[in-house]
Every structure is written in C-alpha cells, then in structure tokens.
Amino acid sequence: MAPTSSRPRADDSPRRLVIVGASLAGLRAAESARRNGYRGEVVIVGKERHLPYDRPPLSKEFLTDGQPPVFLHSTDALAGELGLRLRLGTAAIALDPDARRLSLDDDTTLTYDRLIVATGAAARRPSGLTDLAGIVTLRTLDDAVLLRSLLVAEARVVIVGAGLIGSELASSAGQLGAHVTLIDGAPVPLVRAVGVDVGRRLSALHAQRGIELICDVQIVAIEGHTRASAVVLSDGLRLPADVVLLSIGAEPVTSWLAGSGVAVNPTDGAIVCDEMLRTSVPAVYAAGDVAEWSNRIVGGQTRQENWSNANEQGAVAGRNAVTAGSPVAYEAVSYFWSDWYGQRIQFVGTADSDDVEFHELSSGHGGFVALYHQEGRLVGAAACNGQRLIMKYRRLIRDGASNDDALATLARSAGAAWERGRVTPAKQSTGSSARPSPAGEHAGRRR
Amino acid sequence: MYVSLDRDRCSGIGICESIAPGYFEIAEDGSLQLLRDDVEPEAITEVEEAVRSCPTLALTLQR
Ligand SMILES: Cc1cc2nc3c(=O)[nH]c(=O)nc-3n(C[C@H](O)[C@H](O)[C@H](O)COP(=O)(O)OP(=O)(O)OC[C@H]3O[C@@H](n4cnc5c(N)ncnc54)[C@H](O)[C@@H]3O)c2cc1C
Ligand code: SF4
Numbered sequence: 177m178a179p180t181s182s183r184p185r186a187d188d189s190p191r192r193l194v195i196v197g198a199s200l201a202g203l204r205a206a207e208s209a210r211r212n213g214y215r216g217e218v219v220i221v222g223k224e225r226h227l228p229y230d231r232p233p234l235s236k237e238f239l240t241d242g243q244p245p246v247f248l249h250s251t252d253a254l255a256g257e258l259g260l261r262l263r264l265g266t267a268a269i270a271l272d273p274d275a276r277r278l279s280l281d282d283d284t285t286l287t288y289d290r291l292i293v294a295t296g297a298a299a300r301r302p303s304g305l306t307d308l309a310g311i312v313t314l315r316t317l318d319d320a321v322l323l324r325s326l327l328v329a330e331a332r333v334v335i336v337g338a339g340l341i342g343s344e345l346a347s348s349a350g351q352l353g354a355h356v357t358l359i360d361g362a363p364v365p366l367v368r369a370v371g372v373d374v375g376r377r378l379s380a381l382h383a384q385r386g387i388e389l390i391c392d393v394q395i396v397a398i399e400g401h402t403r404a405s406a407v408v409l410s411d412g413l414r415l416p417a418d419v420v421l422l423s424i425g426a427e428p429v430t431s432w433l434a435g436s437g438v439a440v441n442p443t444d445g446a447i448v449c450d451e452m453l454r455t456s457v458p459a460v461y462a463a464g465d466v467a468e469w470s471n472r473i474v475g476g477q478t479r480q481e482n483w484s485n486a487n488e489q490g491a492v493a494g495r496n497a498v499t500a501g502s503p504v505a506y507e508a509v510s511y512f513w514s515d516w517y518g519q520r521i522q523f524v525g526t527a528d529s530d531d532v533e534f535h536e537l538s539s540g541h542g543g544f545v546a547l548y549h550q551e552g553r554l555v556g557a558a559a560c561n562g563q564r565l566i567m568k569y570r571r572l573i574r575d576g577a578s579n580d581d582a583l584a585t586l587a588r589s590a591g592a593a594w595e596r597g598r599v600t601p602a603k604q605s606t607g608s609s610a611r612p613s614p615a616g617e618h619a620g621r622r623r
Numbered sequence: 624m625y626v627s628l629d630r631d632r633c634s635g636i637g638i639c640e641s642i643a644p645g646y647f648e649i650a651e652d653g654s655l656q657l658l659r660d661d662v663e664p665e666a667i668t669e670v671e672e673a674v675r676s677c678p679t680l681a682l683t684l685q686r
Contacts, residue, residue, distance in 0.1 A: 207675070232678070484638055484676075487638070487678075488676070511638075520653060522637075561653070563635050563637060563649040563650075563653040564648075564653075566649075567640040567641040567644070567648075570641045
C-alpha cells in the first residue's frame with residue numbers, strides 16, 4: 177500500500193475516466209487526476225460548444241468592457257499537456273451505473289471505469305412565465321453574448337432578484353447607461369448568502385448609486401406580445417421594460433440522472449455525496465455547483481455555488497476517483513467574492529450565527545468587515561473593500577478561532593504599517609485587464 | 624524556483640493567500656504582495672497549488 181514517493185499512487189485498474197460537464201469543476205478534476213499520476217484515458221463531455229471558460233466575468237467585465245471570454249485552457253493544452261479527449265456540444269442524457277455506461281444526445285454511448293459528474297447549475301426560471309423576447313437569464317457565455325447586445329444605453333432593464341449576480345448585473349447595466357430597476361421578493365436581499373444585517377447594508381449600495389431597489393414584491397406578470405414590454409408587480413406597480421433579467425438563483429443540473437439510482441436531495445436536486453465526494457453509486461463522484469457533500473468543517477451536508485469551491489472540490493474528486501486506497505476528505509471554508517459599483521465584496525465561512533459585529537475600515541470608501549460569531553467562535557466574515565483581511569479570517573475560521581483571535585487580527589491589521597517582505601515592483605497597470613480596484617487611489621501608499 | 628506575478632492580470636481575489644499565506648498577502652489597497660519570491664523546497668506543493676488556483680492565471684512558477 178505505502179507509496180514509494182510522496183504522491184499517492186494511481187490505481188492502475190481504471191482505464192477510462194469520464195467527466196460530465198466541461199467547466200471549472202470538471203477541468204480541475206481532470207488536471208488533478210493527471211497530477212496524481214493517472215495515465216489512462218480521460219474523456220470530458222460538455223453540453224456547451226465552447227472550450228471551458230470562466231463564468232464570473234460574464235456578469236462583470238465581459239458586459240462592461242467588451243472583453244473576450246476568459247478560457248481556462250487552450251485546446252492545445254487540453255489535448256496535449258493534459259491528454260484529454262473533449263466531446264463538446266454533447267450532453268449526457270442517461271446513466272446506467274450497472275453497465276457503467278452513459279448515453280449521450282448524439283445517440284452514442286460511452287462506458288467508464290470512473291465517472292465524475294460536474295454538470296453545475298442552471299439559471300432558475302419561475303414556472304408559468306410566458307416566453308417573450310427580452311426575458312433573459314445569465315449562466316452561459318451564449319446568455320452573456322445575448323445580454324451584452326440588449327444592455328444598451330437608455331434601455332429600460334428590470335432585474336428580478338437582488339442576489340449577488342443580480343446586484344452585479346445592476347451595477348454593470350447601470351455602467352452601460354441602462355435605466356435599471358432591481359426587484360427582490362424578500363424584505364431584505366442576500367439573506368441566505370450573508371445574513372440580514374450585511375444583506376441590508378450591502379443592498380444600500382444600489383440606492384447610493386442611483387439604482388432603485390424594490391423589496392418584498394413578486395412579479396405577477398410580464399406583459400408584451402412577442403417582446404417583453406412591462407413587468408407587473410404584486411403591489412400593483414407596472415414597470416415598463418425592454419429587458420427583463422431573471423436572476424433568482426440556480427438549480428443543480430441533475431434531471432438527466434433520473435432513474436439512475438444516484439441519490440439527489442429531494443428539495444433542490446443536488447447530488448448527495450459523502451465527505452470523499454462519492455455519490456450513492458459505485459465509481460461515480462460529483463463536484464462543483466451540482467454537489468452537496470458532508471463538510472466536516474460545517475458539520476453537515478452543504479452545497480456551495482462559488483468559484484473556489486468548484487476549483488478545490490473538482491481537484492479532490494479527480495484525485496479520489498483515480499487513486500486507490502486512501503481517498504481524502506474534502507473540507508472547505510466557503511469563499512466567494514462579488515464586484516459591484518467598483519466595490520469588492522467578499523465572504524468567508526457561514527452566515528449562520530448568533531451575533532454579527534461590524535467594524536468600519538479606516539481606509540475609507542465605506543469599507544467594512546463584519547464578523548459572524550457562534551458560541552464564542554468566529555464562523556464567518558464579510559468584507560466590503562477589506563481584501564487585506566478576508567483570507568486571514570478564512571484561515572482563522574478553518575482553525576476554529578475564538579472571537580478574541582478575530583479581533584486581534586483586526587487590531588493588528590489596523591495598526592500595521594505595510595512593510596513586510598519583498599515586493600516585486602508593480603508593472604504600470606494598463607487598467608484594461610485589471611478589475612476595478614476599489615481603493616485604487618491608495619496605491620501610492622504601498623511600498 | 625521562484626514565483627512571478629503578472630499584475631495586469633491579478634484581480635486581488637486572494638485565493639493564493641488562503642492557500643500559501645507565507646508567500647502571498649493582499650495589501651491595504653487590494654493589490655497582491657509577494658512576501659517572498661524564492662520558493663523553499665518544503666513549500667513547493669503549497670505554492671504550486673496556489674499558482675494553479677489563481678482564477679486569473681496571474682501567477683507562474685519559474686525555475
Ligand atoms: C454570471 C456568473 C457570475 C459569477 N460570479 C462569481 C463570482 O464573482 N465569484 C464566485 O465565487 N463565483 C461566481 N460565480 C459562480 C461560479 O461561476 C460557479 O460556482 C462555477 O462556475 C461552478 O462550476 P461548475 O464546474 O461546478 O459548474 P458550471 O460552471 O455550471 O459548469 C457545468 C457545465 O456542465 C455542462 N452540462 C450540464 N449538463 C450537462 C450534461 N447533461 N451533459 C454534458 N454537460 C452538461 C454545462 O453546460 C456547463 O458547461 C458566478 C456564476 C455566474 C453564472
Ligand atoms: S489568486 Fe490570482 S488573482 Fe487572486 S490575488 Fe492571487 S494572484 Fe491575484
């Protein structure tokens with residue numbers, strides 16, 4: 177059993193690893209399988225016809241700066257270095273775990289020795305909506321291309337759902353000169369992500385930028401003949417609209433697994449995994465937005481829908497799928513970021529807490545850190561323009577730190593001069609590819 | 624081995640800091656500071672993971 181090198185030895189029995197979903201989690205799984213010494217065949221089946229690309233820019237720079245999509249790898253790197261076979265523009269439609277066989281939508285089948293499901297999530301659409309031109313959701317590059325053509329100056333845009341992506345879209349659409357109204361069904365948006373207090377405070381950013389946010393209303397109807405022309409709200413208000421952007425969350429893409437025996441959560445359809453990312457069916461693993469797993473740090477089943485989870489979880493699933501003997505548990509303190517109105521919003525850990533404490537950051541720009549406590553321990557932290565602190569909190573949360581440790585970190589940071597270590601000189605930034613730096617005016621202080 | 628950073632790509636998201644805090648730290652102004660750029664042999668795996676995990680492909684390891 178004991179490997180001779182420090183790397184886990186690859187199991188030589190699997191000959192073909194198949195990954196369904198050619199995006200972040202799927203690609204990280206493939207890379208990790210290779211890194212862990214797996215030499216067999218790797219086939220990635222992806223429904224979209226594009227090479228794997230990065231989603232976060234789609235609601236941000238892709239819309240506002242007209243930037244090209246960010247691809248995660250070149251075709252050459254995928255085929256050459258990683259030796260992957262990509263079947264893009266092809267969807268898996270059924271799984272037979274006894275025969276270890278997938279059915280694909282091009283009427284072919286594909287057998288596997290190990291399978292990783294990384295089919296992500298799809299934008300939710302409220303049921304019973306008529307299908308009119310101008311009603312859009314954003315999940316894929318094709319969606320973003322369409323949206324980019326619709327978000328023109330003076331367009332009247334109603335965004336339904338003031339969550340992270342809805343808020344980013346409000347910011348981007350506003351920047352493009354559209355007239356934006358943001359509506360949300362809850363009294364306070366973002367509660368599930370960051371809790372009530374921080375949700376309220378972040379949502380106030382919209383009004384500060386002149387974007388109207390209407391809370392606690394539902395959409396009753398979207399009017400229009402072939403194109404959407406207005407949104408009717410439950411309080412009777414009628415908002416004229418050229419574009420209705422639905423951003424009311426995403427659902428795990430698992431309907432294609434119906435009847436396969438892979439256990440899914442009955443409420444949201446997420447694939448249920450154990451801490452090693454194994455599904456209920458032998459030789460089948462899952463990772464990314466599609467999966468919930470038993471996270472030891474949180475002490476229960478959780479699903480995360482963010483970039484760093486897909487990044488890290490994909491790698492663990494890829495490793496565990498191909499290495500025999502010693503699967504590793506995936507443990508993670510959640511981390512996500514979001515950029516609106518030039519503010520960098522970041523969150524680590526969980527918002528499920530009994531007390532939230534705000535600290536204003538002296539650097540100005542309305543920056544703050546909010547610390548979430550549960551029974552004397554730090555369990556979460558939110559920051560607005562607090563980039564310097566957030567990753568320190570991620571580590572403190574992982575290590576089970578106390579409230580006092582958290583405050584000490586804050587105090588140290590507040591007083592510290594910024595002189596540590598060696599700093600490579602900053603290239604003169606062209607500003608074109610960099611994200612807006614919220615506190616960019618402070619750059620001169622760095623040394 | 625040493626790490627190099629392409630500041631034009633880096634967006635200060637800080638994934639690298641959470642993986643290898645001894646090497647990367649986000650500064651007050653939101654930009655990334657390399658705390659050291661020569662990678663010690665025992666830290667190679669950690670730094671490699673940080674480099675790989677950067678969403679904007681701003682980091683590279685060079686020999
Ligand atoms: C607009 C937008 C902005 C975001 N911004 C941020 C951000 O700022 N910060 C952050 O942390 N996170 C952000 N996220 C979330 C992040 O992008 C996701 O968490 C991440 O993409 C999840 O990766 P994944 O590989 O699990 O799933 P996905 O990226 O959803 O990929 C799944 C892939 O599987 C394919 N697929 C589905 N069904 C099948 C099938 N049956 N057969 C074959 N292929 C199939 C899909 O077409 C898709 O390409 C954002 C997401 C969106 C949509
Ligand atoms: S992970 Fe990449 S983008 Fe983020 S701070 Fe580090 S180098 Fe910059």
